[in-house]
Every structure is written in C-alpha cells, then in structure tokens.
Amino acid sequence: MRSRTAVRAVVSAVAGCALAAGCTASHDNTTEPTRTTALPQTQTPTPTPTPTPLPADFGTEDSRIVRCVEAEAHVSPVTAGPPNPQDVTVGPLTWKGLKDRARSDREGFGTKQSDGWHYKIGVEITAGASATVSVAPQARGKAGLAYGQQWDYTAAQEVAFHACPKARTGYIGGFVVADPTGRSCLPLDIRTGEAPPRRITVSLGAGTCPD
Structure with missing residues (x-):
C-alpha cells in the first residue's frame, strides 16, 4: 500500500x-x-500600382484627338438652332457666341490660372464630320486650345474634332491665353477633309482684330 x-x-x-x-x-x-506548433503566417504582398497609359486614340498632349466616346466630355445630340450673327462657323464647326467675347469682360467668361487666362467656350460639330483646328505658327506658345478631357483641358496647339456618327456633337473646352492681360487676337487654321486650311482670327477680349 x-x-x-x-x-x-x-x-x-x-x-x-x-x-x-x-x-x-x-x-x-x-x-x-503540451507541445503546440505555430502555424506559419503568410502575408500577401501589396501590389505596386502601375500607371495607366493614355490610349493612342486621344493623340498626344500637344496634338490631340477629341472623339465621341464616354471618356470625353461631350453632349450629343445637340440642336443646331437658327444662325446667330455672334456665332463663328467654319465648315462643320461652330463656336456659339464667340464674337461676343471680343469685348467681354475677362472675369465674365474667363479665369486666371498659373499658365494664363482660361476661357470656357464649347464647340459644336456637325454629325459624322471631323475637322482639325491649329494655332497659327506665329501664335504658338502664346495661346492654346483647351479641349480634351483625357488631357485635363490643358493647352494644346492642335485639336482634331470628331463628331458622333449620327448626331451633332458639342465638346466642352475653350481657349488659353498666356498673355498676362488675357487679351488676344488669336489666329487659327482650320482644316476639313482634303481642303486647304482656312485662317480665321478669334478675338478674346481684344476688340476688333485685323483679318
């Protein structure tokens, strides 16, 4: 025991x-x-974000393409309406009321930013048409065309506009003037199809401009 x-x-x-x-x-x-075995802890690596390249369909920063796609700010269909003497129309393109800007107060239709004065003036284009607008050589670097949502509406020297196939299309955008005064007689060359370019002069707060 x-x-x-x-x-x-x-x-x-x-x-x-x-x-x-x-x-x-x-x-x-x-x-x-008691013997316990610790389970190995697996950590999922955080993926490194890869910048998305801009599609070639939108051209380049300085020579861009504006088209009828969801990635571009546009309105379609747009009613053409009766002709207005204050509109500027060249071929299939129309800037509504652009002639009024010749004597408009800058603050009334523009804002001053780090790269100059920005004037918001949309453009309309006939259904199925296309046209290219370029800043004339003598004005390059002094002004630009602020169209193209994919490029954040920065100033370009050339923009090719393409309307929706079956409807008149309006594109948001405008012009940029680098001059501190914000006033410019801006010469533009407009090409449609195989026709020679047509030169026009746009007055942005500069009164009457020479032809």
Missing part, C-alpha cells in the same frame, strides 16, 4: 496539471508540457 506521502504527491501533481494551461498527465503519473 502506498504511503500517504506518495498519494499526496500524485494528487498534487494531477491538481497542478488541471490548473496549468500547458500540462498533460502521462501514464506514469508524471507531467510534461
């Missing part, structure tokens, strides 16, 4: 295991720690 001292030792060992989190009883009444 076991002595009382031995029995007490076994009871104490069992009780100690019951209270300890990392202990199990063995068959020989001795105790050993």
